[in-house]
Amino acid sequence: MAAPRRAASRCSTCSLRAVCMPSDLTSAELQQLDTVVLTTRHVRRGEALFRAHDAFQSLYAVRTGSFKTLVMHRDGREQVTGFQIPGEPLGLDGVCTGMHNCEAIALEDSTVCIIPFGQFESLCRESRRMQRHLYQLMSGEIVRESSLMMLLGTMSAEQRLASFLLDLAARFRTRGYSGAQFNLKMSREEIGCFLGMKLETVSRMFSRFHRDGLVQPSGKQIRIVDAEGLARV
């Protein structure tokens, strides 16, 4: 059950730090962070980083690879609540009850940094900036989910997929990757489960975007041809 843990490279020298952490940390604060985030964990494609009802111990930050998070209903219905790429946090839902509420599954072989919550909490009590950062992370997750509710509650299937692609593109761009061309690690079914529609509908919408010259999908490889057009959908 317990996956191998390995020494993490340090936050203080991590290339993802700008995505993960506030920009104005003092070197003392960075040093403290290095003593908290000591290990990483590898999760293989399809395996769970954590499952619903697991005891909550740590927050995680995606280091390499990608994940999906999903919530399950008693009756087996699933809703994907997000996809996480490097630099993005995982596990914030567990603080509430001390148990994870969703599960996080790796979409490919991936690595996460482990942030033991108890220690991190202590650090936050000492550092105003770290404290503020954690609040902002959590609040940001609330805002992100609000806009997903908007998407699910008010948009057509076509608009949902367009929003999804533009959002992903923007996040890749933030990390220095191309926003115009990227690889979808998730299946059509997983996209559908995220956007509240069936996989056939996802596929049809991709075909429509292709026909209309908005994107060039070739399987999982996506090229966004006309971002403005997508935004207008």
Add this chain to the structure above:
Amino acid sequence: MAAPRRAASRCSTCSLRAVCMPSDLTSAELQQLDTVVLTTRHVRRGEALFRAHDAFQSLYAVRTGSFKTLVMHRDGREQVTGFQIPGEPLGLDGVCTGMHNCEAIALEDSTVCIIPFGQFESLCRESRRMQRHLYQLMSGEIVRESSLMMLLGTMSAEQRLASFLLDLAARFRTRGYSGAQFNLKMSREEIGCFLGMKLETVSRMFSRFHRDGLVQPSGKQIRIVDAEGLARV
């Protein structure tokens, strides 16, 4: 613009404290809380407690009455993201950017306690329990929104309304009100805007529940006749 602020009755003697705050606060912590939560604000039916893009200064707790929160899209589309009743928090979305992301509108003449965020943050750095409580509040909001995504993404209109009624009932019960009979302060349109459907559909589903002997709606007054039946829908 600025609404009248009045002296709040103290947290230490507030009957909603059990809903609002952790149960294990020391009397010293309660005393400190009294010095932070000094004022209340009245908001009249239809007026905004805050709007999107307002500077974020304070968290709020509903004291009397009720609110809806909603996010707006550029094109004017609205999504109601929640309804808040006494004891529930408002404004957690503002921490992320320092600006409110949604707007909070009173559904009836209402009162809120004002919790200046800067001061509260300081208090949280001193008190481990208060800090933990704020994390739990924010995480709880994340969990709440996840289950709304599940609702919007996977359920039929009938199931959504059933879930909505059962959720409301449970929240009223927590506050010592009847969970079997209550007054909906929000319109059919607002319910629809929350549940991702049109007001006509909301009305039809109420009629269906009435026909099936699950609830007795008479306008805004709702009586839940068969809670188990509702859960099975």
Add this chain to the structure above:
DNA sequence: CGTTTTTTTGAGTACCCTCAACAACGGTGG
């Protein structure tokens, strides 16, 4: 008490779902 807003109900329609068949892809072993 009249006016406005909200709610209910009906009829017709559009969007997305279901079911189904086929194509493409990716990994495995001969």
Add this chain to the structure above:
DNA sequence: CCACCGTTGTTGAGGGTACTCAAAAAAACG
């Protein structure tokens, strides 16, 4: 390297749920 097979993705036809438009009834408000 290619044949094989399971998985994933695409496309079509038909149907159902929820939407739109519309009108009447009920409730809320001043």
